Amino acid sequence: MTYSNVTFPNVAFQTPRLTAAALSSSALPYAKSTLSTELATLLTSVVKRHLPPDIQAVSDAESALRWLEQTLEDCQFVAVRLADDDALVGFFLLYAEVDAQRGGQPRLASPLYSLRLGYVVAETFQGQGLASEMVEGLVTWCRASGVVSSLSGGAEADNLPSIKVLEKNGFVCERNDEFHQGNTVFLTLML
Numbered sequence: 001m002t003y004s005n006v007t008f009p010n011v012a013f014q015t016p017r018l019t020a021a022a023l024s025s026s027a028l029p030y031a032k033s034t035l036s037t038e039l040a041t042l043l044t045s046v047v048k049r050h051l052p053p054d055i056q057a058v059s060d061a062e063s064a065l066r067w068l069e070q071t072l073e074d075c076q077f078v079a080v081r082l083a084d085d086d087a088l089v090g091f092f093l094l095y096a097e098v099d100a101q102r103g104g105q106p107r108l109a110s111p112l113y114s115l116r117l118g119y120v121v122a123e124t125f126q127g128q129g130l131a132s133e134m135v136e137g138l139v140t141w142c143r144a145s146g147v148v149s150s151l152s153g154g155a156e157a158d159n160l161p162s163i164k165v166l167e168k169n170g171f172v173c174e175r176n177d178e179f180h181q182g183n184t185v186f187l188t189l190m191l
Helices: 028-042 061-072 130-145 160-168
Strands: 012-014 018-023 076-082 088-098 113-121 148-156 184-190
Touching (some): 018 028, 018 130, 028 061, 061 076, 088 130, 113 130, 130 148, 130 160, 148 160, 160 184
Parallel strands (some): 113 148
Antiparallel strands (some): 012 018, 018 076, 076 088, 088 113, 148 184
16 A cells, blocks of 8 residues: 555554454455445444544535545555454554654565554444454554554543553553643553
8 A cells, every 4th residue: 555655564463352454545446335334333423532633524425434434545444353253343544654664664675654544433333342352453453564653642531432442452542742732641651
C-alpha cells in the first residue's frame, strides 16, 4: 500500500477469535456493497462518539462508501472479523510514515515505519475483550514484520476504555505537551 510516496506492506493476522486483513483500493469494487453496509451498521452514534469529524457523516451505506474511498487514499483500512462467522467486529486505520529517526529512508530496500493507528469496535462487540485482542494482534504483526519501529494512537481523555486497551498492550502516554491536542491523549509503543 502506498501513502504519500510511502509503501507499506498489507497487514493480515489472526488471533484466537479474530481475523484481520487490509483492504486494498483495488479490492474495493468487489467488497464495496457488503462492506459499506456493514460499516453503516457498525458506526452507531455510540461508536462514533469519540471518533474524528470525517467519520461522523457516515449514516448509511452510500456515505460509508464515500468515507471508505476517501480513507483509502490516506491510510490502510484493516477489517477485523470474527474468525468463526466472519462478522465485522471493527477496523483499524493505519497511517504509515517513514521513520527517519530510527534508520528508515525511502531509498533503502526495507525502511522502518512509524504507524499512527485508529481503531473502532462495533457496539455489539464492546466489553468482550475484542479491542484488546485486536490491538494485541496488530502489535504482534508489527513486531514480526520487522518494518515497524513504533505505533502511536490517540484517544479523548474521557475515553478511558480505549486508553486502557492501549496501555494493556504496552503503549505509554506521551508526556511532552507538543503531543497533546486539546482533549486528546496520545500513547506510543516503541518496537
